[in-house]
Amino acid sequence: MKQKVVAEGKKLYKSEMASWYGTDLFFHDYTNKSNVGGYFSYTEGAENKCVFFSRASQPRVIGTIVFDDSFDTKKAMVYLEERDLTAVEHKLFLIRQGAIEEVRRDTSLFKYYQGMNLNFVPLLGEKENKVYVLTGPTEHGIVVFGNDYLLTFDKKNQLKSKKALHKNIIPIAYNPQQKAQTTLHNHLHETGDLMTATDICTLMLYGKFTGWKQHNVVSEKYLNVWNFETEDLYVIPMDALKKMDK
Numbered sequence: 001m002k003q004k005v006v007a008e009g010k011k012l013y014k015s016e017m018a019s020w021y022g023t024d025l026f027f028h029d030y031t032n033k034s035n036v037g038g039y040f041s042y043t044e045g046a047e048n049k050c051v052f053f054s055r056a057s058q059p060r061v062i063g064t065i066v067f068d069d070s071f072d073t074k075k076a077m078v079y080l081e082e083r084d085l086t087a088v089e090h091k092l093f094l095i096r097q098g099a100i101e102e103v104r105r106d107t108s109l110f111k112y113y114q115g116m117n118l119n120f121v122p123l124l125g126e127k128e129n130k131v132y133v134l135t136g137p138t139e140h141g142i143v144v145f146g147n148d149y150l151l152t153f154d155k156k157n158q159l160k161s162k163k164a165l166h167k168n169i170i171p172i173a174y175n176p177q178q179k180a181q182t183t184l185h186n187h188l189h190e191t192g193d194l195m196t197a198t199d200i201c202t203l204m205l206y207g208k209f210t211g212w213k214q215h216n217v218v219s220e221k222y223l224n225v226w227n228f229e230t231e232d233l234y235v236i237p238m239d240a241l242k243k244m245d246k
Helices: 002-029 087-105 197-210 238-245
Strands: 036-044 047-054 061-067 077-079 116-123 129-137 142-146 149-153 159-164 169-173 182-186 214-218 222-227 232-237
Touching: 002 036, 002 047, 002 061, 002 077, 002 116, 002 129, 002 197, 002 232, 036 087, 036 116, 087 116, 087 129, 087 149, 087 159, 129 142, 129 197, 142 197, 169 182, 197 222, 222 238, 232 238
Parallel strands: 182 214
Antiparallel strands: 036 047, 047 061, 061 077, 116 129, 129 149, 142 169, 149 159, 214 222, 222 232
16 A cells, blocks of 8 residues: 555656646746646656647647656757647546536635645546645745645546545745754544655655655554655554554
């Protein structure tokens, strides 16, 4: 189970990294902002792609930014030629739009916070497709956990389920000049005993800026430890910790 969560978190991380840097590179060269309908990112083989599409009833791709796993912007390839969406991109577009519409419709489940944006991350799977919704801050110096969601779609793009991954929002301030070695947040029973894939994605995205060495998630049964240097999750049963304390 741990390996599955870590793998999913790293998929989310690659998508968000491509979106972060792809957005900067795209808008550096593309000036017709009124024509931009949105964007999404995905991994294909050894390439991580950020795709921008037009604001048309039948959208077309208007920009493609391609990264390797280093996400070095100097090695990125920027293509601004207009083209049709590939079959994979069309699937990603459809579930992303479905998730956006559901979030707008269901205001009792999905929450918005001032100074925060919701980021939609579509992922295709063998049996079902998913859209994760993460909350990102608009200001520097804050890492946000929580207010994250998972929408699951069948292979016909019909919504199967939706849920909040955390029941609250957990902002943690950081100052690179005053590096904290370890930070933590707690998981309620509803969130589960392990770190979520969104937790892992967030830690990988912000680790290079915070200077943190370790982040802990405390749940009812486990202490979860994320090691930033090894980029891996260590799960310690609470029973074992209690025995050590004795």
